[in-house]
Amino acid sequence: MPSQPKRKQLSHDRIVEVAARAIRRTGYRGVGVADIMKEAGLTHGGFYAHFESRDALLVEAMQRASHDSRLALEQAVERRMAKGGTRFEALVWAYLHDSNIEASEQGCVVAALASEMTRQEDAVREEARSRVRELLALVESALPPGGGSAQAAVVAATLIGALQLARTLGGKAGRDLLAATRQSLIQNHGAVREA
Amino acid sequence: MPSQPKRKQLSHDRIVEVAARAIRRTGYRGVGVADIMKEAGLTHGGFYAHFESRDALLVEAMQRASHDSRLALEQAVERRMAKGGTRFEALVWAYLHDSNIEASEQGCVVAALASEMTRQEDAVREEARSRVRELLALVESALPPGGGSAQAAVVAATLIGALQLARTLGGKAGRDLLAATRQSLIQNHGAVREA
DNA sequence: TGTACATCAGTGAACGCGCGTTCACTGATGTAC
DNA sequence: TGTACATCAGTGAACGCGCGTTCACTGATGTAC
Numbered sequence: 001m002p003s004q005p006k007r008k009q010l011s012h013d014r015i016v017e018v019a020a021r022a023i024r025r026t027g028y029r030g031v032g033v034a035d036i037m038k039e040a041g042l043t044h045g046g047f048y049a050h051f052e053s054r055d056a057l058l059v060e061a062m063q064r065a066s067h068d069s070r071l072a073l074e075q076a077v078e079r080r081m082a083k084g085g086t087r088f089e090a091l092v093w094a095y096l097h098d099s100n101i102e103a104s105e106q107g108c109v110v111a112a113l114a115s116e117m118t119r120q121e122d123a124v125r126e127e128a129r130s131r132v133r134e135l136l137a138l139v140e141s142a143l144p145p146g147g148g149s150a151q152a153a154v155v156a157a158t159l160i161g162a163l164q165l166a167r168t169l170g171g172k173a174g175r176d177l178l179a180a181t182r183q184s185l186i187q188n189h190g191a192v193r194e195a
Numbered sequence: 196m197p198s199q200p201k202r203k204q205l206s207h208d209r210i211v212e213v214a215a216r217a218i219r220r221t222g223y224r225g226v227g228v229a230d231i232m233k234e235a236g237l238t239h240g241g242f243y244a245h246f247e248s249r250d251a252l253l254v255e256a257m258q259r260a261s262h263d264s265r266l267a268l269e270q271a272v273e274r275r276m277a278k279g280g281t282r283f284e285a286l287v288w289a290y291l292h293d294s295n296i297e298a299s300e301q302g303c304v305v306a307a308l309a310s311e312m313t314r315q316e317d318a319v320r321e322e323a324r325s326r327v328r329e330l331l332a333l334v335e336s337a338l339p340p341g342g343g344s345a346q347a348a349v350v351a352a353t354l355i356g357a358l359q360l361a362r363t364l365g366g367k368a369g370r371d372l373l374a375a376t377r378q379s380l381i382q383n384h385g386a387v388r389e390a
Numbered sequence: 391t392g393t394a395c396a397t398c399a400g401t402g403a404a405c406g407c408g409c410g411t412t413c414a415c416t417g418a419t420g421t422a423c
Numbered sequence: 424t425g426t427a428c429a430t431c432a433g434t435g436a437a438c439g440c441g442c443g444t445t446c447a448c449t450g451a452t453g454t455a456c
Contacts, residue, residue: 007452008399027314029224033443046400047444054443104313114359115310118299119222125363132363150375153360154353157376161356162349164309168320168327180345181352188383202419203432228410241433242411249410394455401449407442416434422427 012050014040019061020068024112025105028058028120058120059127065109066131070138072106077142091142092185095159096178101166110135111160135160144191155189207245209235214256215263219307220300223253223315253315254322260304261326265333267301272337286337287380290354291373296361305330306355330355339386350384 018039022031033054034044051057076094081087100107110131117128139159140152162181166174213234217226228249229239246252271289276282295302305326312323334354335347357376361369 011399027311030314032441034441042399043401044443045402045446049399110360111310113310114356114363115306115308116222117359117363119225128363129365132360150371151379153372153375154357154379157356157360157372158349158353159356160359161309161352161354164312164355165305165327165348165352168309168312168323170324176345177348177352180348184346184349184383188379206432227408229408237432238434239410240413240435244432392456396452396454398452399450401447403446403448405443405445407444409440410438411440412438413436414434415436417432419429419431421429423425 008050011040011042011046015042015047015050015057016060016064017068019057020064021105023058023061024065024069024107024109027113028116028124031058031061033057055121055124058124062109062113062124062127062131065112066134069106069108070134073108073138086144086190087142088144088190089186091139092159092182092190096162096182096185098175098178100163101170101174101178104167108135108160108163111163114160114164132156143189147189151189155185158185203245206235206237206241210237210242210245210252211255211259212263214252215259216300218253218256219260219264219302219304222308223311223319226253226256228252250316250319253319257304257308257319257322257326260307261329264301264303265329268303268333281339281385282337283339283385284381286334287354287377287385291357291361291377291380293370293373295358296365296369296373299362303330303355303358306358309355309359338384342384346384350380353380 015036019031019036022036022039031054033047036057037044037047047057051060073091073094076097077087077090080090080093095108104112113128117125117132120128136149136152136156139156140147140149143151143155158181162178166177168174169177210231214226214231217231217234226249228242231252232239232242242252246255268286268289271292272282272285275285275288290303299307308323312320312327315323331344331347331351334351335342335344338346338350353376357373361372363369364372
């Protein structure tokens with residue numbers, strides 16, 4: 001059993017990577033077996049040598065999308081913190097950056113799929129719950145000291161809701177909505193509560 | 196031209212009403228021509244005597260869903276205000292009530308469809324924008340004096356985001372998320388800003 | 391080093407099903423005289 | 424008031440297409456000796 005990545009594994013990764021982008025751009029329904037395989041440079045017949053079903057691909061695609069967007073987000077947060085400011089402020093700016101209105105393909109998988117999550121089959125739905133929990137943990141880890149899971153829940157809800165509304169409105173209205181949300185989040189959750 | 200509702204109009208209304216519920220329960224894709232007609236007590240062949248296309252039905256269904264849920268929400272707000280509290284507090288409680296985790300069929304159409312809105316054809320997408328603008332206006336009208344459209348945007352984003360996350364998580368985790376969001380919204384937006 | 395065979399990854403045609411859309415037809419309602 | 428005809432709302436079969444899934448087959452890679 002050699003440890004180097006085998007040919008099949010490389011194809012598998014490519015398929016999942018393509019699907020991870022497609023699922024955020026076009027939703028669960030937008031991930032078609034034939035299209036994904038084609039974009040990965042393969043024919044659709046070989047799909048079931050890689051996955052038990054289309055739903056199995058959706059599960060892997062969500063994991064991959066979550067992993068990739070998390071890395072990108074953390075890098076954006078680090079870049080922003082280098083210019084000064086708290087981790088929470090940097091998170092808000094990175095997550096609600098104007099460029100994310102268009103770039104759903106590389107963005108947060110929860111924001112891209114939230115209203116569709118409850119309508120999936122069991123395996124996909126359970127994976128969706130895991131993605132939500134991960135987002136909640138990520139937000140909580142960036143809150144100022146004293147912020148607990150309750151505060152993380154509100155902030156996460158605001159982040160994904162704002163991105164969705166901004167994407168639907170588009171244009172200046174969308175950017176204005178993001179700006180208002182950034183300001184409000186930083187003002188209300190950026191410092192320890194004066195409880 | 197008689198002013199009484201004709202037979203065809205009654206059928207039309209029934210179809211739209213059924214679709215208005217289905218679109219919130221199962222999303223855009225869940226609204227199938229045959230299923231909707233069947234639930235309205237008709238056969239699918241007659242569909243195109245009522246609508247130019249399936250998308251035309253989606254547009255009317257969104258309008259109807261928005262109208263119906265707005266009425267229900269305003270009634271819930273009035274009932275809650277009768278027990279005391281501000282209009283804003285009543286709105287937060289009505290919109291983020293635990294019962295709305297399950298009852299998506301009668302709930303806010305924006306929360307039910309938000310992440311799918313950007314993926315629709317032009318006519319449906321434009322109608323979706325209108326539904327978002329209406330939600331923003333509704334929230335703004337319930338804000339305490341001094342709250343402008345920027346504050347309404349943040350609150351609306353938080354409302355729809357929290358409902359979606361609560362629905363995905365479900366159970367106690369979902370209810371806890373709603374409770375945390377209610378408390379935070381009322382604390383941060385329930386009174387005039389001490390700017 | 392070379393030959394024979396087994397395994398593996400991927401191909402491409404085909405199947406079954408659901409769904410949006412079309413259309414010829416039917417039965418009921420309304421109108422003309 | 425009654426008969427003949429036109430209009431209207433809805434029926435049900437059919438079409439075309441896309442999509443998830445299956446499967447016999449091919450060409451390349453790896454192994455045995």
